[in-house]
Amino acid sequence: MNTVEENADYAVSAEFYDLLQAEPDRRRAERWFAAAAGRARTGIVEFGAGTGLVTGVLLARSAVPVHAVEPAPAMRTVLMSRVAALGADRRARLTVHPGRAEDAGLDAVADLAVAANVVGCVEPAARRALWRAAARALAPGGLLLFDPPPPALPDAAERLGGLGPVRVGPDDYLAEVTRVPDRGLLRMVFDYRVERAGQTVREARESFPMWPARPAALAAEAAAAGLEFVPAPHPDLLAARRPAG
Structure with missing residues (x-):
């Protein structure tokens, strides 16, 4: 038995993501974004839609067009499978953009933008491009909501806990999550395992870099793009608004 490790934009994690994380992610999306989605009157942009868990909440809680931006093919494949199960009325309000935030070409289409588990997962240059894309996508007065990256690196590797187990037929699916400081970056390591009758039958690993940043630095970057922290x-969450004036 070999452990598979890949770093090709969720090529490993897409298989396990919904099985192990869907319910907690959906509950978190409700807490974070449902109320704001219900107040949207123009449109909503979701940067980094992933497998569509947040997308589903945004569509369910709003009555406006939703733009889901997701550049990773593996995650977008799951997203489109979820879209296929939506009712026709919700599909009619959804546009999926298969690229980076700055390539979506969205101009004043929304009064709400959200980015869940995104800002800390892109390098600083891409993060600054995200602020510019959000400022362009939002109408004057529009609001961006996002969860911040860690403000600093930990002193040593930290085990964040486990995911699962979730039973599928005779098999248990589970994962261990660790964050490791790595040459100025924070690396999130997901060790996935499939067990049958108490024996490991498959293992896989995927790791993702994160870029720590303090809120003051994020506020300065956003301000340079025309957004003000509120x-x-x-x-x-943190929030930034495109000024109404």
Whole structure:
């Protein structure tokens, strides 16, 4: 038995993501974004839609067009499978953009933008491009909500806990999550395992870099793109607004 490790934009994690993380991610999306989605009157942009868990909440809680931006083919494949199961009325309100935020070409289409598990996962140059894309996509007065990256590196590797197990037929699917400081970056390591009758039958690993940044640095970057930080509606989030004037 060999452990498979890949770093090709969720090529490993897409298989396990919904099985192990869908319910907690959906509940978190409800806490973070449902109320704001219900207040949207123009449109919503979701940067980094992933497998579509947040997308589903945004569509369910709003009555406006939703733009889902997802550049990773593996995650977008799962997203489109989820889209296929939507009712026709919700599909009619959804546009999927298969590229980076700055390539979507969205111009003043929304009064709400969200980015879940995105800002810390892109390098600083791409993060600055994200601010510019959000400022362009938002109409004047529009709001961007996002969860911040860690402000600093940990001193040593930290085990964040386990995911699962989730039973599929005779098999248990589970994962261990560790974050490791790595030459100035924070690396999130997911070790996936499939067990049958208590024996490991398959293992896979995928790791993702994260770029720590303090809120003050994020606020300065956003301001350079034309966004101003404002109080967020949830303690786990940060918020930036495109000025109305």
